[in-house]
Amino acid sequence: MPIDAAKAISAEPRSTALTWGHKDIQLYHLGIGAGIPATDPEELRYTLESRLHVLPSFATVAGGGMAVAGGMSAPGIDVDLAAVLHGGQTVELHRPIPVSGEATQTSKVAAVYDKGKAAVIVLRSDVADADGPLWTCDTRIFARGEGGFGGERGPSDRLEPPAREPDHTVERAIREDQALLYRLSGDWNPLHADPAFAEVAGFERPILHGLCSYGMVLKAVVDTALDGDVARVRSYTTRFAGVVYPGETLRVRMWRDEGRVHVTASAVERDDAPVLTDTIVDHVRSGVNGLDPE
Structure with a gap:
């Protein structure tokens, strides 16, 4: 229908x-x-x-x-x-x-x-x-x-990062059991745990939850670009551009801008295959109480 x-x-x-x-x-x-x-x-x-x-x-x-x-x-x-x-x-x-x-x-x-x-x-x-x-x-x-x-x-706009070298590049290893641990927070889709189910879905093995990658990338941005202060985050948006597998490595690139950080995430072991694109973390100044823009 x-x-x-x-x-x-x-x-x-x-x-x-x-x-x-x-x-x-x-x-x-x-x-x-x-x-x-x-x-x-x-x-x-x-x-x-x-x-x-x-x-x-x-x-x-x-x-x-x-x-x-x-x-x-x-x-x-x-x-x-x-x-x-x-x-x-x-x-x-x-x-x-x-x-x-x-x-x-x-x-x-x-x-x-x-x-x-x-x-x-x-x-x-x-x-x-x-x-x-x-x-x-x-x-x-x-x-x-x-x-x-x-x-x-x-809308179909794409959020391209600045045309310059990133201000920060960090890598975050994904544990072999990362999806098994993450799914305990509520996403029980067998695609992320059952090899037979993943194969039927067209994947060589279970894939990491997109929202797990989403959280990993935000943590990397907070720890690297926002002084470890979670209260500075005002909003966080992304487009899921591709899969990443447990055991791989996320490469997170960050470009600082006025009151925001532009971000991309890719899979290191697969020639920087895109994982997250069109990604923005809007934030406030360090020490600002509340969510007023920088």
Whole structure:
């Protein structure tokens, strides 16, 4: 059945209760490679409950990361889930994420774009607690074979990094068991764990979750370009351009700009095959309390 974009966008938002605590934060941080070296004071901010701060990309897994599942069952959205890919992700922070919390997530289909042979579905989730808004997530789902329904084509701009050498280049090793650890935060897709399932899907072995790469790259940017201060991140957006496998190495290039860092990530062992592109981390000045732009 073709996508009914008008019906999907006009559907009532769905609300879900979210709860999390320090164990959820620590497990997520370990899942994206934190804690190496284990006694490094900089790493203990991600792993030790008495020093803990929260990397903003945790927003994608808080409460089990169920916004996508709910959005794909919204009225007007009837697609083949086997043809669905995670196309891109944005997290916008309204204030720093607390180490423990109870909040309400309100999700809806914000837009549906017709790319001809495919559709792009934008799922938006707003999360707030008793003190007000916490974060907004936009998840862009690429549904192959679901285009041609006569909708708007939507934006297609690419975010090219500056035409100069990067200000920082770092490499981050992906552990052989990284996907097995990351999936404990809520994404149980066997594509990331079961070799037989991955082979049927067309991959030589299980691939790393795109959102795991997303978190690893943000941690690299925070640690390298933002003085290790997670509270400086205002928003983080990316396009998933390719896969990366556990055991490989991510090469993360960063270009500083006014109030933002342009980023690319690639797989070192496969001739710098793109993993994340069109990637921007918007941030505030060091020492600024709140989320005012630099």
